[in-house]
Amino acid sequence: xxxxxxxxxxxxxxxxxxxxxxxxxxxxxxxxxxxxxxxxxxxxxxxxxxxxxxxxxxxxxxxxxxxxxxxxxxxxxxxxxxxxxxxxxxxxxxxxxxxxxxxxxxxxxxxxxxxxxxxxxxxxxxxxxxxxxxxxxxxxxxxxxxxxxxxxxxxxxxxxxxxxxxxxxxxxxxxxxxxxxxxxxxxxxxxxxxxxxxxxxxxxxxxxxxxxxxxxxxxxxxxxxxxxxxxxxxxxxxxxxxxxxxxxxxxxxxxxxxxxxxxxxxxxxxxxxxxxxxxxxxxxxxxxxxxxxxxxxxxxxxxxxxxxxxxxxxxxxxxxxxxxxxxxxxxxxxxxxxxxxxxxxxxxxxxxxxxxxxxxxxxxxxxxxxxxxxxxxxxxxxxxxxxxxxxxxxxxxxxxxxxxxxxxxxxxxxxxxxxxxxxxxxxxxxxxxxxxxxxxxxxxxxxxxxxxxxxxxxxxxxxxxxxxxxxxxxxxxxxxxxxxxxxxxxxxxxx
Amino acid sequence: xxxxxxxxxxxxxxxxxxxxxxxxxxxxxxxxxxxxxxxxxxxxxxxxxxxxxxxxxxxxxxxxxxxxxxxxxxxxxxxxxxxxxxxxxxxxxxxxxxxxxxxxxxxxxxxxxxxxxxxxxxxxxxxxxxxxxxxxxxxxxxxxxxxxxxxxxxxxxxxxxx
Numbered sequence: 001x002x003x004x005x006x007x008x009x010x011x012x013x014x015x016x017x018x019x020x021x022x023x024x025x026x027x028x029x030x031x032x033x034x035x036x037x038x039x040x041x042x043x044x045x046x047x048x049x050x051x052x053x054x055x056x057x058x059x060x061x062x063x064x065x066x067x068x069x070x071x072x073x074x075x076x077x078x079x080x081x082x083x084x085x086x087x088x089x090x091x092x093x094x095x096x097x098x099x100x101x102x103x104x105x106x107x108x109x110x111x112x113x114x115x116x117x118x119x120x121x122x123x124x125x126x127x128x129x130x131x132x133x134x135x136x137x138x139x140x141x142x143x144x145x146x147x148x149x150x151x152x153x154x155x156x157x158x159x160x161x162x163x164x165x166x167x168x169x170x171x172x173x174x175x176x177x178x179x180x181x182x183x184x185x186x187x188x189x190x191x192x193x194x195x196x197x198x199x200x201x202x203x204x205x206x207x208x209x210x211x212x213x214x215x216x217x218x219x220x221x222x223x224x225x226x227x228x229x230x231x232x233x234x235x236x237x238x239x240x241x242x243x244x245x246x247x248x249x250x251x252x253x254x255x256x257x258x259x260x261x262x263x264x265x266x267x268x269x270x271x272x273x274x275x276x277x278x279x280x281x282x283x284x285x286x287x288x289x290x291x292x293x294x295x296x297x298x299x300x301x302x303x304x305x306x307x308x309x310x311x312x313x314x315x316x317x318x319x320x321x322x323x324x325x326x327x328x329x330x331x332x333x334x335x336x337x338x339x340x341x342x343x344x345x346x347x348x349x350x351x352x353x354x355x356x357x358x359x360x361x362x363x364x365x366x367x368x369x370x371x372x373x374x375x376x377x378x379x380x381x382x383x384x385x386x387x388x389x390x391x392x393x394x395x396x397x398x399x400x401x402x403x404x405x406x407x408x409x410x411x412x413x414x415x416x417x418x419x420x421x422x423x424x425x426x427x428x429x430x431x432x433x434x435x436x437x438x439x440x441x442x443x444x445x446x447x448x449x450x451x452x453x454x455x456x457x458x459x460x461x462x463x464x465x466x467x468x469x470x471x472x473x474x475x476x477x478x479x480x481x482x483x484x485x486x487x488x489x490x491x492x493x494x495x
Numbered sequence: 496x497x498x499x500x501x502x503x504x505x506x507x508x509x510x511x512x513x514x515x516x517x518x519x520x521x522x523x524x525x526x527x528x529x530x531x532x533x534x535x536x537x538x539x540x541x542x543x544x545x546x547x548x549x550x551x552x553x554x555x556x557x558x559x560x561x562x563x564x565x566x567x568x569x570x571x572x573x574x575x576x577x578x579x580x581x582x583x584x585x586x587x588x589x590x591x592x593x594x595x596x597x598x599x600x601x602x603x604x605x606x607x608x609x610x611x612x613x614x615x616x617x618x619x620x621x622x623x624x625x626x627x628x629x630x631x632x633x634x635x636x637x638x639x640x641x642x643x644x645x646x647x648x649x650x651x652x653x654x655x656x657x
Contacts, residue, residue, distance in 0.1 A: 171554045386619075387616035392612070452543045
């Protein structure tokens with residue numbers, strides 16, 4: 001109790017509150033700008049925290065983390081340009097909603113979903129963090145590989161009719177991620193002797209190219225097709241009351257997926273939003289088809305990507321193992337302030353753990369506040385004539401891509417990824433599996449190879465390691481369940 | 496666009512084009528597999544854990560096989576028919592982007608962005624100079640404020656002016 005009151009005292013200090021508020025606003029702006037995101041926001045804020053007290057630093061970093069992930073949903077919905085990779089899945093239905101004049105509703109749902117997902121993940125952490133951390137600790141390379149493989153399988157089977165094309169997309173993603181140094185031995189692959197490729201392809205230029213630049217190319221090739229149909233002023237728009245009967249359980253499920261995937265090292269908010277979207281698509285059988293402007297797609301993606309923030313901090317705080325680059329930066333910030341993450345943190349500095357959790361809660365309240373207040377600000381983007389928007393997107397995408405690594409090579413990758421994205425979209429090859437395979441590829445490869453070194457080709461390992469066996473069964477069930485159902489229907493029809 | 500929704504000859508043409516595209520993709524994957532030296536089945540089998548060629552090699556084999564399967568058997572979906580004017584516009588957009596990226600490096604971010612913000616809307620049919628100039632100036636000022644001033648990003652100032 002004294003730890004909680006100590007944490008509350010630190011959080012309610014005016015400087016800490018101001019720092020959290022500024023972090024929330026700046027994070028939102030950075031998230032909204034395509035090409036930027038939480039990693040850049042936190043990396044740029046780290047030098048600022050050197051001269052700050054511990055509590056304001058934590059409030060700043062955590063607010064930036066949560067709100068910059070949320071902010072990415074705004075350009076996803078209004079322009080079909082994900083502000084951050086984590087909001088790419090939001091564009092699938094959010095942008096279609098905007099084109100149908102429901103941008104306000106999409107943004108309201110994204111805001112509520114993000115905040116609710118984030119708050120639920122904090123509550124889960126508050127109650128179950130030690131147990132969850134202990135469970136994730138039991139995962140070896142085989143289990144981690146199987147978790148990644150499960151995620152890729154779910155995404156490839158999103159659309160059963162086009163699964164071969166989705167498989168092609170995932171394989172291209174794996175290949176693009178393999179360019180450059182081998183993550184285990186450091187040898188070069190698929191560089192064809194071209195040295196600038198040695199560092200591999202970065203996610204931001206690839207993502208901006210696949211989404212934004214391909215959109216620009218296709219819009220130029222199809223004049224007259226407007227991407228932003230909404231012209232009235234945006235405001236908070238709530239769905240019909242009946243929507244929440246399915247919406248609330250969906251938020252809960254998506255938050256659970258996001259929290260769980262946040263705990264798994266390597267999975268991160270991008271994978272979580274796509275897996276959650278895939279699950280929502282799998283279970284949605286009524287209303288507007290997913291991908292054509294279904295509000296559930298927005299809720300599923302946004303609840304999951306923000307729920308990752310809480311989940312990702314479980315292994316980071318309790319084990320000192322960052323699950324992704326963003327939590328690694330937050331850990332670096334904590335270490336700079338003399339806080340050493342690890343199992344002892346819960347015993348020696350429990351008030352700091354509680355302060356971090358409370359800062360997460362505050363950041364999610366900030367999402368609701370600034371997100372809903374700021375809704376009207378985004379209207380001006382929609383009022384611009386499309387040719388100006390298209391030109392603006394090209395300039396913002398280029399500046400954002402360059403700003404990530406100060407690299408002109410990234411700009412070349414962005415343009416080529418744009419051409420690839422346009423070709424894939426014309427060939428009706430979905431882009432989502434490519435992105436998720438690209439994100440998960442290093443984790444998949446490293447863990448697969450470690451598992452092969454440890455167990456070889458011994459299939460008995462699935463019996464000796466029940467978690468691995470369970471994950472394998474889950475993956476097989478996802479693949480075989482619809483087939484089994486179809487066979488059952490055929491058999492019933494014959495009778 | 497499904498084949499069913501297209502008139503007979505056009506649908507047939509789209510089906511042939513679709514098969515050709517996937518056949519070309521299969522050929523490309525096979526060529527990369529051959530050229531990159533990733534195809535080492537013996538290494539994959541004998542020491543899979545230490546083979547850097549395992550994952551990309553298998554991915555290329557799977558890509559070639561899947562694309563070939565789509566080329567041969569199809570899946571009921573076809574490419575949209577080729578419209579030369581649209582194809583030319585798409586290629587022109589791609590070329591324009593390429594030129595912009597080169598200009599970004601050579602003449603600096605602000606002149607390159609200004610040129611693109613003024614030229615691209617005009618080429619796309621928006622011909623109102625005042626709103627265009629205002630929009631270009633405001634966006635460039637905003638980028639300078641956020642990226643250069645606020646975040647300290649060193650945007651290219653152009654190699655021509657040095």
